[in-house]
Amino acid sequence: MTARHTDYFTEQAAALAAEDAAWDPDTDLSRDGEQLDREERAALRRVAGLSTELQDVTEVEYRQLRLERVVLAAVWTEGTAEDAENSLRELAALAETAGSTVLDGVVQRRSHPDPGTWLGSGKAEELRDIVIAEGADTVICDSELAPSQRRALEDIVKVKVIDRTALILDIFAQHAKSKEGRAQVELAQLQYLLPRxxxxxxxxxxxxxxxxxxxxxxxxxxxxxxxxxxxxxxxxSRIAKLRRDLKAMKTVRDTKRGGRRRGHVPSVAIAGYTNAGKSSLLNRLTGAGVLVENQLFATLDTTVRRAETPEGREYTLTDTVGFVRQLPTELVEAFRSTLEEVGEADLLLHVVDGSHPDPEGQISAVRGVLADVDAADVKEIVVVNKADVADPEVVDRILRHEKHAVAVSARTGEGIDALRQLVADELPQPSVEVDIVVPYHRGDLVSRVHERGEVVTSDHLAGGTRLVAKVNPDLAAELAAYAS
Known part of the structure:
Protein backbone atom coordinates (compact mmCIF):
# COMPACT_ATOMS: atom_id res chain seq x y z
CA MET A 1 0.00 0.00 0.00
CA THR A 2 1.43 3.41 -0.99
CA ALA A 3 1.83 6.40 1.30
CA ARG A 4 -0.93 8.18 -0.64
CA HIS A 5 -3.40 5.34 0.13
CA THR A 6 -2.35 5.33 3.80
CA ASP A 7 -3.02 9.09 4.10
CA TYR A 8 -6.43 8.64 2.44
CA PHE A 9 -7.60 5.95 4.88
CA THR A 10 -6.27 7.95 7.83
CA GLU A 11 -8.26 11.00 6.72
CA GLN A 12 -11.44 8.87 6.19
CA ALA A 13 -11.15 7.34 9.66
CA ALA A 14 -10.70 10.77 11.22
CA ALA A 15 -13.73 12.14 9.34
CA LEU A 16 -15.94 9.22 10.46
CA ALA A 17 -14.81 9.63 14.06
CA ALA A 18 -15.63 13.35 13.94
CA GLU A 19 -19.05 12.57 12.44
CA ASP A 20 -19.80 10.07 15.23
CA ALA A 21 -18.74 12.59 17.88
CA ALA A 22 -20.96 15.31 16.37
CA TRP A 23 -24.05 13.11 15.83
CA ASP A 24 -26.99 13.86 18.11
CA PRO A 25 -29.57 11.01 18.14
CA ASP A 26 -32.29 13.35 19.37
CA THR A 27 -32.02 15.76 16.43
CA ASP A 28 -30.66 13.62 13.59
CA LEU A 29 -32.99 10.73 12.75
CA SER A 30 -31.37 9.87 9.43
CA ARG A 31 -29.53 6.87 10.84
CA ASP A 32 -31.10 3.45 11.25
CA GLY A 33 -33.22 3.61 14.41
CA GLU A 34 -33.13 -0.16 14.84
CA GLN A 35 -29.43 -0.24 15.66
CA LEU A 36 -28.57 -0.80 19.30
CA ASP A 37 -26.70 1.77 21.37
CA ARG A 38 -23.02 0.91 21.62
CA GLU A 39 -22.93 0.95 25.42
CA GLU A 40 -26.08 -1.15 25.64
CA ARG A 41 -24.77 -3.68 23.13
CA ALA A 42 -21.40 -3.99 24.86
CA ALA A 43 -22.74 -4.43 28.38
CA LEU A 44 -23.84 -7.65 30.04
CA ARG A 45 -26.45 -6.21 32.41
CA ARG A 46 -26.81 -7.74 35.88
CA VAL A 47 -30.43 -7.94 37.06
CA ALA A 48 -30.78 -7.29 40.79
CA GLY A 49 -33.15 -9.04 43.16
CA LEU A 50 -33.08 -12.51 41.58
CA SER A 51 -31.13 -14.34 44.27
CA THR A 52 -33.16 -16.95 46.13
CA GLU A 53 -30.37 -18.20 48.40
CA LEU A 54 -31.87 -19.36 51.70
CA GLN A 55 -30.26 -18.32 54.95
CA ASP A 56 -31.77 -21.16 56.97
CA VAL A 57 -31.09 -24.63 55.59
CA THR A 58 -34.02 -26.06 57.57
CA GLU A 59 -36.33 -24.41 55.02
CA VAL A 60 -35.29 -26.99 52.43
CA GLU A 61 -34.63 -30.05 54.55
CA TYR A 62 -37.84 -31.61 53.25
CA ARG A 63 -36.30 -31.81 49.77
CA GLN A 64 -33.60 -34.21 51.05
CA LEU A 65 -31.21 -33.04 48.35
CA ARG A 66 -28.76 -30.26 47.65
CA LEU A 67 -30.39 -27.55 45.60
CA GLU A 68 -28.76 -26.75 42.27
CA ARG A 69 -27.02 -23.39 42.25
CA VAL A 70 -27.92 -21.60 39.03
CA VAL A 71 -27.14 -18.41 37.13
CA LEU A 72 -29.76 -17.14 34.68
CA ALA A 73 -29.00 -15.63 31.27
CA ALA A 74 -31.23 -13.89 28.75
CA VAL A 75 -30.84 -12.30 25.32
CA TRP A 76 -32.97 -9.18 24.99
CA THR A 77 -33.89 -8.70 21.31
CA GLU A 78 -37.11 -6.68 21.46
CA GLY A 79 -39.42 -4.80 23.82
CA THR A 80 -38.36 -2.69 26.77
CA ALA A 81 -35.76 -3.33 29.45
CA GLU A 82 -38.64 -3.84 31.89
CA ASP A 83 -40.07 -6.60 29.68
CA ALA A 84 -36.68 -8.34 29.60
CA GLU A 85 -36.31 -8.15 33.38
CA ASN A 86 -39.88 -9.40 33.96
CA SER A 87 -39.15 -12.39 31.74
CA LEU A 88 -35.95 -13.12 33.70
CA ARG A 89 -37.82 -12.84 37.02
CA GLU A 90 -40.35 -15.35 35.71
CA LEU A 91 -37.45 -17.64 34.79
CA ALA A 92 -36.15 -17.25 38.35
CA ALA A 93 -39.56 -18.35 39.70
CA LEU A 94 -39.53 -21.34 37.35
CA ALA A 95 -36.00 -22.28 38.46
CA GLU A 96 -36.99 -22.04 42.12
CA THR A 97 -40.08 -24.19 41.48
CA ALA A 98 -37.82 -26.81 39.89
CA GLY A 99 -35.71 -26.91 43.07
CA SER A 100 -32.86 -24.50 42.39
CA THR A 101 -31.15 -21.65 44.19
CA VAL A 102 -30.87 -18.64 41.90
CA LEU A 103 -27.58 -16.83 42.48
CA ASP A 104 -27.55 -14.18 39.76
CA GLY A 105 -29.04 -13.21 36.42
CA VAL A 106 -27.71 -11.34 33.39
CA VAL A 107 -29.30 -9.86 30.28
CA GLN A 108 -27.44 -9.32 26.99
CA ARG A 109 -28.80 -6.78 24.48
CA ARG A 110 -28.57 -8.05 20.90
CA SER A 111 -30.52 -7.58 17.68
CA HIS A 112 -30.67 -11.39 17.42
CA PRO A 113 -29.07 -14.31 19.31
CA ASP A 114 -25.61 -15.39 18.21
CA PRO A 115 -25.97 -18.52 16.03
CA GLY A 116 -22.87 -20.05 17.59
CA THR A 117 -22.90 -19.42 21.34
CA TRP A 118 -26.28 -17.62 21.71
CA LEU A 119 -24.74 -14.85 23.83
CA GLY A 120 -21.66 -14.27 21.70
CA SER A 121 -18.26 -15.69 22.55
CA GLY A 122 -17.05 -12.65 24.50
CA LYS A 123 -20.18 -12.43 26.63
CA ALA A 124 -20.11 -16.20 27.14
CA GLU A 125 -16.65 -15.81 28.68
CA GLU A 126 -17.97 -13.03 30.94
CA LEU A 127 -20.78 -15.39 31.95
CA ARG A 128 -18.16 -18.05 32.77
CA ASP A 129 -16.44 -15.58 35.12
CA ILE A 130 -19.77 -14.92 36.89
CA VAL A 131 -20.42 -18.67 37.21
CA ILE A 132 -16.98 -19.17 38.78
CA ALA A 133 -17.39 -16.19 41.14
CA GLU A 134 -20.84 -17.35 42.31
CA GLY A 135 -19.92 -21.03 42.56
CA ALA A 136 -22.79 -22.05 40.27
CA ASP A 137 -23.17 -25.51 38.78
CA THR A 138 -25.86 -24.74 36.15
CA VAL A 139 -26.71 -21.99 33.68
CA ILE A 140 -30.36 -21.59 32.62
CA CYS A 141 -31.07 -19.68 29.40
CA ASP A 142 -34.32 -17.77 28.92
CA SER A 143 -35.20 -19.20 25.49
CA GLU A 144 -34.94 -22.47 23.60
CA LEU A 145 -31.39 -23.20 22.47
CA ALA A 146 -30.36 -25.12 19.39
CA PRO A 147 -28.37 -28.25 20.28
CA SER A 148 -25.21 -26.70 18.80
CA GLN A 149 -25.68 -23.47 20.81
CA ARG A 150 -26.06 -25.39 24.06
CA ARG A 151 -22.94 -27.45 23.41
CA ALA A 152 -20.89 -24.40 22.44
CA LEU A 153 -22.02 -22.50 25.53
CA GLU A 154 -21.25 -25.48 27.78
CA ASP A 155 -17.74 -25.70 26.29
CA ILE A 156 -17.12 -22.09 27.37
CA VAL A 157 -18.83 -21.84 30.78
CA LYS A 158 -17.71 -25.36 31.81
CA VAL A 159 -20.96 -26.17 33.67
CA LYS A 160 -24.28 -27.70 32.67
CA VAL A 161 -26.44 -25.47 30.42
CA ILE A 162 -30.19 -25.97 30.04
CA ASP A 163 -32.77 -23.86 28.26
CA ARG A 164 -36.24 -22.63 29.23
CA THR A 165 -37.96 -25.56 27.52
CA ALA A 166 -35.98 -28.19 29.45
CA LEU A 167 -36.69 -26.33 32.70
CA ILE A 168 -40.46 -26.27 32.13
CA LEU A 169 -40.44 -29.95 31.13
CA ASP A 170 -38.60 -30.77 34.37
CA ILE A 171 -41.23 -28.92 36.43
CA PHE A 172 -44.03 -30.76 34.63
CA ALA A 173 -42.30 -34.08 35.30
CA GLN A 174 -42.15 -33.28 39.04
CA HIS A 175 -45.81 -32.27 39.30
CA ALA A 176 -47.58 -34.81 37.06
CA LYS A 177 -49.56 -37.20 39.26
CA SER A 178 -52.19 -38.94 37.14
CA LYS A 179 -51.38 -41.69 34.63
CA GLU A 180 -52.41 -39.44 31.75
CA GLY A 181 -50.43 -36.47 33.05
CA ARG A 182 -47.26 -38.55 33.41
CA ALA A 183 -47.69 -39.97 29.90
CA GLN A 184 -48.17 -36.51 28.43
CA VAL A 185 -45.05 -35.16 30.14
CA GLU A 186 -42.93 -38.17 29.11
CA LEU A 187 -44.08 -37.75 25.51
CA ALA A 188 -43.10 -34.08 25.54
CA GLN A 189 -39.69 -34.87 27.08
CA LEU A 190 -38.90 -37.56 24.50
CA GLN A 191 -39.93 -35.29 21.63
CA TYR A 192 -37.58 -32.63 23.03
CA LEU A 193 -34.74 -35.12 23.57
CA LEU A 194 -34.88 -36.83 20.17
CA PRO A 195 -33.05 -34.14 18.11
CA ARG A 196 -30.62 -33.52 20.99
CA SER A 237 -40.85 -46.77 19.75
CA ARG A 238 -41.64 -45.30 23.16
CA ILE A 239 -43.18 -42.19 21.59
CA ALA A 240 -45.44 -44.38 19.43
CA LYS A 241 -46.58 -46.38 22.49
CA LEU A 242 -47.29 -43.22 24.52
CA ARG A 243 -49.36 -41.81 21.69
CA ARG A 244 -51.41 -45.02 21.55
CA ASP A 245 -51.94 -44.93 25.31
CA LEU A 246 -52.98 -41.26 25.26
CA LYS A 247 -55.38 -41.94 22.41
CA ALA A 248 -57.06 -44.65 24.51
CA MET A 249 -57.27 -42.29 27.51
CA LYS A 250 -58.76 -39.60 25.28
CA THR A 251 -61.51 -42.04 24.27
CA VAL A 252 -62.46 -42.52 27.93
CA ARG A 253 -62.57 -38.76 28.53
CA ASP A 254 -64.56 -38.20 25.34
CA THR A 255 -67.10 -40.77 26.53
CA LYS A 256 -67.53 -38.98 29.85
CA ARG A 257 -67.80 -35.61 28.12
CA GLY A 258 -70.30 -37.08 25.65
CA GLY A 259 -72.46 -38.24 28.56
CA ARG A 260 -72.52 -34.73 29.96
CA ARG A 261 -73.36 -33.38 26.52
CA ARG A 262 -76.28 -35.77 26.11
CA GLY A 263 -77.62 -34.54 29.40
CA HIS A 264 -77.22 -30.97 28.10
CA VAL A 265 -75.14 -29.97 31.13
CA PRO A 266 -73.35 -26.72 30.21
CA SER A 267 -69.56 -26.76 30.65
CA VAL A 268 -67.31 -23.96 31.90
CA ALA A 269 -63.51 -24.21 31.58
CA ILE A 270 -61.00 -22.30 33.73
CA ALA A 271 -57.83 -21.32 31.87
CA GLY A 272 -55.08 -18.78 32.45
CA TYR A 273 -51.46 -18.10 33.24
CA THR A 274 -49.72 -20.36 35.73
CA ASN A 275 -50.13 -19.29 39.37
CA ALA A 276 -52.97 -16.89 38.48
CA GLY A 277 -55.23 -18.60 41.03
CA LYS A 278 -57.29 -20.98 38.87
CA SER A 279 -57.44 -23.80 41.42
CA SER A 280 -58.26 -21.35 44.22
CA LEU A 281 -61.13 -20.04 42.11
CA LEU A 282 -62.37 -23.58 41.45
CA ASN A 283 -62.35 -24.30 45.19
CA ARG A 284 -64.16 -21.04 45.93
CA LEU A 285 -66.89 -21.76 43.34
CA THR A 286 -67.39 -25.47 44.06
CA GLY A 287 -65.66 -26.40 47.35
CA ALA A 288 -63.65 -28.95 45.35
CA GLY A 289 -60.65 -29.10 47.70
CA VAL A 290 -58.15 -29.10 44.82
CA LEU A 291 -54.45 -28.65 45.70
CA VAL A 292 -53.56 -24.95 45.94
CA GLU A 293 -49.95 -23.81 46.19
CA ASN A 294 -48.20 -20.49 45.56
CA GLN A 295 -46.09 -22.24 42.97
CA LEU A 296 -45.85 -22.39 39.19
CA PHE A 297 -47.57 -25.37 37.54
CA ALA A 298 -48.97 -26.80 40.78
CA THR A 299 -51.90 -28.12 38.70
CA LEU A 300 -51.24 -30.42 35.75
CA ASP A 301 -54.15 -32.85 35.93
CA THR A 302 -57.54 -31.74 34.66
CA THR A 303 -60.21 -31.57 37.38
CA VAL A 304 -63.96 -31.53 36.59
CA ARG A 305 -66.42 -30.50 39.32
CA ARG A 306 -70.15 -29.80 39.50
CA ALA A 307 -71.33 -26.24 40.18
CA GLU A 308 -74.64 -24.35 40.24
CA THR A 309 -75.80 -20.91 39.15
CA PRO A 310 -77.57 -18.70 41.74
CA GLU A 311 -80.87 -19.97 40.28
CA GLY A 312 -79.82 -23.58 40.91
CA ARG A 313 -78.98 -24.51 37.32
CA GLU A 314 -76.27 -27.17 37.09
CA TYR A 315 -73.05 -26.86 35.07
CA THR A 316 -69.57 -28.41 35.11
CA LEU A 317 -66.41 -26.47 35.97
CA THR A 318 -63.07 -27.72 34.60
CA ASP A 319 -59.66 -26.67 35.95
CA THR A 320 -56.89 -26.93 33.35
CA VAL A 321 -53.09 -26.72 33.23
CA GLY A 322 -51.63 -23.22 33.45
CA PHE A 323 -49.90 -21.50 30.56
CA VAL A 324 -46.68 -19.51 30.41
CA ARG A 325 -44.79 -17.40 27.90
CA GLN A 326 -42.97 -19.49 25.30
CA LEU A 327 -44.80 -22.64 26.40
CA PRO A 328 -42.82 -25.42 24.68
CA THR A 329 -44.39 -26.68 21.46
CA GLU A 330 -43.84 -30.25 22.64
CA LEU A 331 -46.00 -29.60 25.71
CA VAL A 332 -48.80 -27.98 23.71
CA GLU A 333 -48.87 -31.02 21.43
CA ALA A 334 -48.68 -33.53 24.30
CA PHE A 335 -51.43 -31.78 26.29
CA ARG A 336 -53.58 -31.07 23.23
CA SER A 337 -56.11 -33.77 24.14
CA THR A 338 -56.48 -32.30 27.65
CA LEU A 339 -56.75 -28.75 26.34
CA GLU A 340 -59.62 -29.85 24.12
CA GLU A 341 -61.71 -29.49 27.27
CA VAL A 342 -61.28 -25.74 26.81
CA GLY A 343 -62.08 -25.79 23.10
CA GLU A 344 -65.34 -27.69 23.62
CA ALA A 345 -66.55 -25.67 26.62
CA ASP A 346 -69.60 -23.42 26.44
CA LEU A 347 -67.83 -20.69 28.40
CA LEU A 348 -64.22 -19.88 29.31
CA LEU A 349 -63.15 -18.22 32.57
CA HIS A 350 -59.82 -16.62 31.66
CA VAL A 351 -58.13 -16.02 35.02
CA VAL A 352 -55.57 -13.20 35.18
CA ASP A 353 -53.24 -12.35 38.08
CA GLY A 354 -54.09 -8.69 38.71
CA SER A 355 -51.03 -8.28 40.96
CA HIS A 356 -48.56 -9.37 38.26
CA PRO A 357 -46.23 -6.69 36.81
CA ASP A 358 -47.51 -7.39 33.27
CA PRO A 359 -51.07 -8.80 33.34
CA GLU A 360 -51.75 -7.78 29.74
CA GLY A 361 -48.72 -9.80 28.67
CA GLN A 362 -50.18 -12.81 30.48
CA ILE A 363 -53.50 -12.36 28.66
CA SER A 364 -51.73 -12.27 25.27
CA ALA A 365 -49.65 -15.37 26.08
CA VAL A 366 -52.73 -17.37 27.13
CA ARG A 367 -54.71 -16.34 24.06
CA GLY A 368 -51.80 -17.38 21.88
CA VAL A 369 -51.89 -20.93 23.32
CA LEU A 370 -55.70 -21.04 23.07
CA ALA A 371 -55.40 -20.21 19.37
CA ASP A 372 -52.94 -23.11 18.96
CA VAL A 373 -55.51 -25.58 20.33
CA ASP A 374 -58.46 -24.13 18.36
CA ALA A 375 -60.11 -22.64 21.45
CA ALA A 376 -59.92 -18.96 20.49
CA ASP A 377 -63.62 -18.73 19.56
CA VAL A 378 -65.03 -19.87 22.93
CA LYS A 379 -67.09 -17.19 24.72
CA GLU A 380 -64.76 -15.67 27.33
CA ILE A 381 -65.05 -13.95 30.71
CA VAL A 382 -61.82 -12.33 31.93
CA VAL A 383 -61.54 -12.87 35.70
CA VAL A 384 -59.04 -10.47 37.28
CA ASN A 385 -57.99 -12.42 40.38
CA LYS A 386 -56.06 -11.25 43.48
CA ALA A 387 -57.94 -7.93 43.41
CA ASP A 388 -57.32 -7.59 47.16
CA VAL A 389 -53.57 -7.11 46.59
CA ALA A 390 -53.53 -5.71 43.03
CA ASP A 391 -53.06 -2.07 42.06
CA PRO A 392 -56.63 -0.66 41.65
CA GLU A 393 -55.53 1.34 38.59
CA VAL A 394 -54.28 -1.83 36.88
CA VAL A 395 -57.51 -3.67 37.67
CA ASP A 396 -59.62 -0.77 36.35
CA ARG A 397 -57.53 -0.65 33.17
CA ILE A 398 -58.16 -4.33 32.43
CA LEU A 399 -61.88 -4.05 33.23
CA ARG A 400 -62.23 -1.11 30.85
CA HIS A 401 -60.32 -2.86 28.06
CA GLU A 402 -62.04 -6.26 28.21
CA LYS A 403 -65.68 -6.61 27.12
CA HIS A 404 -66.75 -9.21 29.69
CA ALA A 405 -64.61 -8.89 32.81
CA VAL A 406 -64.97 -9.01 36.58
CA ALA A 407 -62.54 -8.43 39.45
CA VAL A 408 -62.45 -11.05 42.22
CA SER A 409 -60.33 -12.36 45.05
CA ALA A 410 -60.45 -16.13 45.37
CA ARG A 411 -58.73 -15.79 48.76
CA THR A 412 -61.22 -13.37 50.39
CA GLY A 413 -64.33 -14.10 48.31
CA GLU A 414 -64.58 -10.55 46.99
CA GLY A 415 -66.51 -10.40 43.69
CA ILE A 416 -67.37 -14.13 43.66
CA ASP A 417 -71.15 -13.49 43.74
CA ALA A 418 -70.85 -11.12 40.77
CA LEU A 419 -68.84 -13.76 38.91
CA ARG A 420 -71.46 -16.45 39.60
CA GLN A 421 -74.19 -14.19 38.22
CA LEU A 422 -72.11 -13.31 35.15
CA VAL A 423 -71.53 -17.03 34.47
CA ALA A 424 -75.29 -17.66 34.77
CA ASP A 425 -76.00 -14.84 32.30
CA GLU A 426 -73.42 -16.01 29.75
CA LEU A 427 -74.22 -19.75 29.75
CA PRO A 428 -76.39 -21.04 26.88
CA GLN A 429 -80.01 -20.60 27.89
CA PRO A 430 -82.70 -23.33 27.54
CA SER A 431 -84.86 -22.49 24.52
CA VAL A 432 -88.13 -24.51 24.82
CA GLU A 433 -90.87 -23.25 27.14
CA VAL A 434 -93.08 -25.92 28.78
CA ASP A 435 -96.20 -25.76 30.97
CA ILE A 436 -96.59 -29.13 32.70
CA VAL A 437 -98.12 -30.88 35.69
CA VAL A 438 -95.74 -33.59 36.94
CA PRO A 439 -97.21 -36.32 39.23
CA TYR A 440 -95.74 -36.38 42.70
CA HIS A 441 -94.23 -39.83 42.17
CA ARG A 442 -92.04 -38.35 39.35
CA GLY A 443 -90.02 -36.09 41.57
CA ASP A 444 -86.94 -37.01 39.51
CA LEU A 445 -88.37 -35.05 36.56
CA VAL A 446 -89.01 -32.00 38.72
CA SER A 447 -85.43 -32.19 39.99
CA ARG A 448 -84.04 -32.37 36.43
CA VAL A 449 -86.08 -29.37 35.35
CA HIS A 450 -84.62 -27.36 38.25
CA GLU A 451 -81.05 -28.55 37.56
CA ARG A 452 -80.98 -28.24 33.77
CA GLY A 453 -83.66 -25.68 32.98
CA GLU A 454 -84.92 -22.31 34.06
CA VAL A 455 -88.06 -22.50 36.23
CA VAL A 456 -90.40 -19.54 35.79
CA THR A 457 -93.17 -20.60 38.21
CA SER A 458 -93.78 -23.63 40.43
CA ASP A 459 -97.12 -24.55 42.13
CA HIS A 460 -98.27 -27.59 44.07
CA LEU A 461 -101.67 -28.84 42.87
CA ALA A 462 -103.80 -31.81 43.87
CA GLY A 463 -102.58 -33.87 40.91
CA GLY A 464 -98.92 -32.93 41.06
CA THR A 465 -96.39 -30.11 40.67
CA ARG A 466 -97.18 -27.54 37.99
CA LEU A 467 -94.09 -26.06 36.35
CA VAL A 468 -93.70 -23.31 33.80
CA ALA A 469 -90.09 -23.51 32.67
CA LYS A 470 -87.59 -23.26 29.84
CA VAL A 471 -85.71 -26.46 29.09
CA ASN A 472 -83.57 -27.98 26.36
CA PRO A 473 -85.29 -29.83 23.46
CA ASP A 474 -84.46 -33.36 24.70
CA LEU A 475 -85.93 -32.75 28.14
CA ALA A 476 -88.94 -30.98 26.58
CA ALA A 477 -89.67 -34.15 24.59
CA GLU A 478 -89.67 -36.23 27.81
CA LEU A 479 -92.01 -33.78 29.50
CA ALA A 480 -94.48 -33.54 26.60
CA ALA A 481 -96.69 -36.28 28.12
CA TYR A 482 -97.34 -34.07 31.17
CA ALA A 483 -98.40 -30.93 29.30
CA SER A 484 -101.21 -29.15 31.14
Missing part, protein backbone atom coordinates in the same frame (compact mmCIF):
# COMPACT_ATOMS: atom_id res chain seq x y z
CA UNK A 197 -29.11 -37.01 21.32
CA UNK A 198 -25.35 -36.97 21.56
CA UNK A 199 -22.70 -39.62 21.10
CA UNK A 200 -18.92 -39.88 21.32
CA UNK A 201 -16.21 -42.14 19.92
CA UNK A 202 -17.26 -45.68 19.10
CA UNK A 203 -20.93 -44.94 19.71
CA UNK A 204 -20.87 -42.74 16.60
CA UNK A 205 -19.04 -45.23 14.33
CA UNK A 206 -20.37 -48.05 12.18
CA UNK A 207 -19.39 -51.59 13.16
CA UNK A 208 -18.93 -52.76 9.55
CA UNK A 209 -15.69 -53.45 7.67
CA UNK A 210 -12.54 -55.48 8.10
CA UNK A 211 -9.29 -54.52 9.77
CA UNK A 212 -8.19 -52.54 6.76
CA UNK A 213 -11.37 -50.47 7.02
CA UNK A 214 -10.82 -49.89 10.72
CA UNK A 215 -13.16 -52.70 11.86
CA UNK A 216 -12.51 -55.82 13.92
CA UNK A 217 -12.27 -58.30 11.04
CA UNK A 218 -14.13 -61.60 10.61
CA UNK A 219 -17.40 -61.83 12.50
CA UNK A 220 -17.87 -58.11 12.83
CA UNK A 221 -18.92 -57.24 9.30
CA UNK A 222 -22.47 -56.15 8.56
CA UNK A 223 -24.60 -53.07 8.68
CA UNK A 224 -24.50 -52.87 12.47
CA UNK A 225 -26.22 -50.14 14.46
CA UNK A 226 -24.61 -47.30 16.33
CA UNK A 227 -25.53 -46.60 19.93
CA UNK A 228 -27.09 -43.27 19.00
CA UNK A 229 -29.21 -44.98 16.32
CA UNK A 230 -30.29 -47.57 18.87
CA UNK A 231 -31.27 -44.83 21.32
CA UNK A 232 -33.18 -43.00 18.59
CA UNK A 233 -35.07 -46.16 17.61
CA UNK A 234 -36.00 -46.90 21.23
CA UNK A 235 -37.22 -43.33 21.75
CA UNK A 236 -39.34 -43.47 18.60
Missing amino acids: LRGWGESMSRQAGGRVAGGEGIGSRGPGETKIELDRRRIN
